[in-house]
Each structure stands twice: as structure tokens, then as C-alpha cells.
Ligand SMILES: NC(=O)C1=CN([C@@H]2O[C@H](COP(=O)(O)OP(=O)(O)OC[C@H]3O[C@@H](n4cnc5c(N)ncnc54)[C@H](O)[C@@H]3O)[C@@H](O)[C@H]2O)C=CC1
């Protein structure tokens with residue numbers, strides 16, 4: 001079994017996630033058709049290699065991927081089950097129980113609907129930010145239901161595998177509880193933190209370093225989409241918020257007690273260590289080497305030419321722009337045993353090391 005079981009595929013909703021799936025499937029050789037309520041999104045997605053604009057023959061379509069905003073997923077799934085009689089219909093929505101209950105309320109036969117959720121994306125939206133590698137080595141949750149035949153689940157697995165993701169099978173309620181913990185609650189905490197910054201005078205904001213940027217990045221996410229995600233998963237999210245309110249009350253009451261502060265900071269360290277990093281690596285298993293790079297054409301390329309000739313295996317990269325000077329700081333994550341050699345190499349090539 002291979003890509004032929006999902007080709008041709010139709011992607012409905014060609015924003016960040018839909019267009020990225022289209023790019024990954026097209027690169028793997030799947031014939032992909034694109035459809036979006038806003039045709040300009042489908043045109044941009046097609047221009048980025050996500051697939052073709054012409055409508056497919058409905059009877060031929062083997063897989064429909066619904067990648068619209070959460071609030072309309074159930075109605076698009078329902079319409080697709082009717083319009084594409086031989087297709088498995090899956091979706092990428094961030095909450096799973098609500099979609100199923102909305103579909104059940106419509107008395108729709110759900111044999112050919114298999115819920116899915118790739119745990120990868122970003123705070124950006126729209127097809128311009130799409131990338132075929134978005135899902136590589138990331139988790140893709142499949143929420144199959146007892147009435148799904150094996151062949152229908154198998155096509156959904158093939159979708160995730162073709163995007164090079166790692167499959168995790170979870171029922172809808174388990175999924176929604178888990179994503180409340182690791183995605184929806186952190187999103188709201190990032191928004192709460194960033195919302196406080198909106199009250200801070202601009203001269204104080206100039207003192208901001210990478211730390212506050214790290215904890216607020218996802219607060220820049222799309223408001224409409226996140227409002228829909230939160231309102232579809234309120235019960236598990238509320239549980240997390242209440243637990244945090246208890247922690248906050250305790251901390252506020254005992255801020256002068258160093259033991260309480262140490263306990264919180266220690267538990268914070270434990271939480272960070274508990275998070276798996278790239279390919280299962282934990283964050284403490286990589287070291288960040290930071291290099292200053294001039295904001296000039298070709299600078300990044302030259303730096304990479306300097307470091308990649310020596311077989312340095314880069315685990316991750318991020319860049320921070322200096323607010324005052326035309327310079328940036330490239331953070332290169334490598335295995336701890338390679339960090340000194342990388343620093344040496346960077347110095348030898350005359351680049352400014354920052355850590
Ligand atoms: N943004 C992220 O990081 C992730 C998002 N998701 C889920 O993926 C879905 C899509 O999110 P994004 O790609 O970020 O959003 P997006 O805003 O980039 O794309 C959504 C697309 O759906 C189109 N659309 C809206 N209503 C439609 C309709 N009725 N029929 C056809 N097309 C329609 C929009 O024009 C837009 O092009 C959401 O349900 C979200 O929960 C899942 C994983 C990650």
C-alpha cells in the first residue's frame with residue numbers, strides 16, 4: 001500500500017496547514033486538487049506547488065482533507081461525504097469531539113470520516129507561509145471511531161506518513177484533553193503574558209530580551225482561529241486554568257517565602273526537561289551556540305558555508321533581530337559534544353560569537 005490509495009486527493013482550505021499538506025503530498029507524487037472559499041488562497045497555494053486548481057471528478061477522489069477554520073469543519077466534512085462518494089474524508093482541526101458531535105447531530109453516516117490533527121503549524125496563517133516539511137517528524141493524531149473500516153483509517157495513516165509525520169492514535173476525548181494541556185492552555189497563557197505587555201511603556205519594552213519573546217511568540221497567532229479552538233474545547237481548558245489560578249494564588253500569597261519560589265522554579269525546570277525535543281531529543285540534550293550576523297545580503301549563506309563543511313549536525317536554528325543595529329543573532333543548536341568544535345570553527349572564520 002502506498003500513495004496510490006490517496007491519489008487523487010482534494011484539499012479544502014488552502015491556508016497554512018492545507019497548502020503545506022498539498023506541498024508535501026505533491027512532492028511525494030500524489031495528484032492534489034485545491035479548493036478554498038477564497039480562490040486567491042488556492043491560487044497562491046498552487047503557485048507554491050501545493051497542487052492544481054481544476055476541480056476533480058468527484059467519483060475519483062480517494063481522500064478529502066478539510067483544512068478550514070475549526071467552526072466550519074463539520075459542515076465542510078458533511079458536504080464532502082455527500083459530494084465525494086468514494087473518498088475518505090479527514091480533517092486537521094485542533095479539537096476533535098465537537099466536530100464529531102456536530103456531525104452526529106446532522107445524523108450523518110460517519111464510516112468514511114476519520115478525524116486527524118497534525119501537531120505542527122505556526123503563529124502565522126495563509127498559504128504564503130506553507131512549507132512541505134512542516135510535518136516531518138511531528139506527531140499526527142488520528143482519532144478513528146469504531147464504525148470506521150480499516151481501509152478508511154489506513155488512507156488517513158497514509159496521508160500522515162506521506163507528510164513524514166509520526167502517527168499517534170487517540171480517541172477524540174483523549175486528544176482534546178491532551179491538546180488542552182500542551183497547546184490550548186499554553187496559548188492562553190502566552191496571550192495573558194503578552195496582553196500585560198500592551199500596558200508597558202515603550203521605553204520599558206526596549207529592555208526586552210529573548211526570554212519574553214520566547215514566552216509570547218504564539219500570542220501573535222490568528223485571533224479568529226484561536227477563538228474557535230478555545231470555544232470548542234472549554235471544559236479541559238478551564239481545568240488547566242483553574243489549576244494555574246491555584247498556583248498563582250499560592251505564589252502571590254507566599255512570594256516572600258524563598259522555599260515557595262524555589263519550588264515553583266524547580267517545577268518549571270522539570271516541566272521544560274519533560275518536553276521532548278526534535279526527534280525525541282530533550283532540550284537539555286542540545287546546546288545553543290549564538291553568532292552575530294550582519295544584516296547584509298549573503299551573510300547567512302557565508303556562515304553556513306563556514307560551518308557545514310565540517311560536518312556539524314545542526315539540530316535547530318532560530319534568529320533574533322537586533323532592534324537597534326542592522327544585525328541579527330543566529331542561535332544554532334547542536335549536540336553538547338559538538339558545541340566547542342563549532343565555537344572554534346566560528347571564531348576561526350572571523351564571526352562574532354555571542355555564547
Ligand atoms: N495554524 C496552525 O498552526 C494549525 C492549525 N490547525 C488547524 O488547521 C485548520 C486550518 O488552520 P490554518 O491553516 O492555520 O488556517 P488558515 O487561515 O491559514 O487557512 C484556512 C483556509 O480555509 C479557507 N476557508 C475558510 N472557510 C472555508 C470554507 N467554508 N470552505 C473552503 N475554504 C474555507 C480560508 O480561506 C483559508 O484559506 C484549523 O482548523 C486549525 O485548527 C492544525 C494544526 C496547526
Ligand SMILES: O=C(O)C(=O)Cc1ccc(O)cc1
Pocket residue numbers: 093094118119120121122123183218
Ligand atoms: O506555533 C506553534 O508552535 C504551534 O504549536 C502551532 C499549532 C497551532 C495549533 C495546533 O492545533 C497545533 C499547532
